Amino acid sequence: xxxxxxxxxxxxxxxxxxxxxxxxxxxxxxxxxxxxxxxxxxxxxxxxxxxxxxxxxxxxxxxxxxxxxxxxxxxxxxxxxxxxxxxxxxxxxxxxxxxxxxxxxxxxxxxxxxxxxxxxxxxxxxxxxxxxxxxxxxxxxxxxxxxxxxxxxxxxxxxxxxxxxxx
Amino acid sequence: xxxxxxxxxxxxxxxxxxxxxxxxxxxxxxxxxxxxxxxxxxxxxxxxxxxxxxxxxxxxxxxxxxxxxxxxxxxxxxxxxxxxxxxxxxxxxxxxxxxxxxxxxxxxxxx
Numbered sequence: 001x002x003x004x005x006x007x008x009x010x011x012x013x014x015x016x017x018x019x020x021x022x023x024x025x026x027x028x029x030x031x032x033x034x035x036x037x038x039x040x041x042x043x044x045x046x047x048x049x050x051x052x053x054x055x056x057x058x059x060x061x062x063x064x065x066x067x068x069x070x071x072x073x074x075x076x077x078x079x080x081x082x083x084x085x086x087x088x089x090x091x092x093x094x095x096x097x098x099x100x101x102x103x104x105x106x107x108x109x110x111x112x113x114x115x116x117x118x119x120x121x122x123x124x125x126x127x128x129x130x131x132x133x134x135x136x137x138x139x140x141x142x143x144x145x146x147x148x149x150x151x152x153x154x155x156x157x158x159x160x161x162x163x164x165x166x167x
Numbered sequence: 168x169x170x171x172x173x174x175x176x177x178x179x180x181x182x183x184x185x186x187x188x189x190x191x192x193x194x195x196x197x198x199x200x201x202x203x204x205x206x207x208x209x210x211x212x213x214x215x216x217x218x219x220x221x222x223x224x225x226x227x228x229x230x231x232x233x234x235x236x237x238x239x240x241x242x243x244x245x246x247x248x249x250x251x252x253x254x255x256x257x258x259x260x261x262x263x264x265x266x267x268x269x270x271x272x273x274x275x276x277x278x
Contacts, residue, residue, distance in 0.1 A: 008168050012176050019180055019203055022224075025225045028195055038180075040205050042206050045173075049217045054240055058209075060245050066202070073255050074195060077262050079198025094188045110171060110271050125220050129235050135240070136234050148245045155249035159254035162256040165263075 007048060015041035032067055039063040045160050051128035173214035181209035194258050198251075205247050209240045216240075253274040 018037035025031040037142055040060045046055035126132055180203060187200035216236030258268060261277035264273050 006221055016179060019183040024201065025181055028193060031196055031199060042210055045210055046213055049213050051213050051237055054213060054237055057244060061248055066248060069251060069255055071261060095189030095256055096186055098189055099182045103178060103182035104186055107175060110174055125224060127220050127231055131215060137238060141238055144242060151249050155252050159252045159256040
């Protein structure tokens with residue numbers, strides 16, 4: 001068991017634990033903090049796959065910007081008390097069964113395919129580095145890249161219009 | 168690492184997100200579970216991109232196969248950031264109107 005495998009198992013356990021704690025947590029603030037743990041673990045996976053640009057973007061955009069936004073919204077609403085009313089226990093049970101069935105079916109379908117079992121991921125490779133991705137982004141993908149600025153502009157305008165007080 | 172370990176990890180994260188959306192009633196936590204599902208898909212895209220690169224690099228070490236997958240992950244992150252800003256604005260407006268973020272109160276279309 002070399003260092004890559006140890007890191008893989010550690011990061012996988014961290015991601016799954018964080019996801020489970022996020023879903024089951026009572027306090028929304030703790031849920032946000034556990035989701036940040038999941039994002040850090042996924043960034044570690046990106047570094048193991050040698051996708052360093054995506055690892056940094058994931059940390060900055062998700063763990064940095066989006067989660068701070070969630071945290072601010074929760075603090076503005078004063079939701080830190082446990083005020084989620086208990087709903088029907090059977091509905092909750094049905095939701096768990098549905099999620100577990102989805103996992104079971106996907107894993108079962110995966111076990112049927114022998115082709116995926118043999119291919120291994122090796123370390124190394126240059127495609128995830130920023131000097132390569134940036135070159136492709138500004139040549140082949142320059143039109144979608146510029147269109148995202150329009151998407152962001154409409155998102156800004158939409159957020160301001162929706163969140164505006166009084167009408 | 169074999170690719171099916173990554174597939175199982177991503178599928179597990181996705182299923183946890185689905186179960187969270189179905190069981191929780193807090194709109195913010197449902198929204199966070201959607202983000203978790205997006206991230207599981209991103210992880211799977213990066214793993215497949217790496218798998219195709221590893222297969223292609225045996226013949227040609229300078230090949231750039233798999234770049235498209237990583238750029239798709241980048242665009243998914245961009246769209247997710249725009250989605251979060253609009254979605255949180257909707258949740259804030261909902262809290263201002265009904266003074267709760269419980270999605271069970273949003274059943275006016277039923278009556």
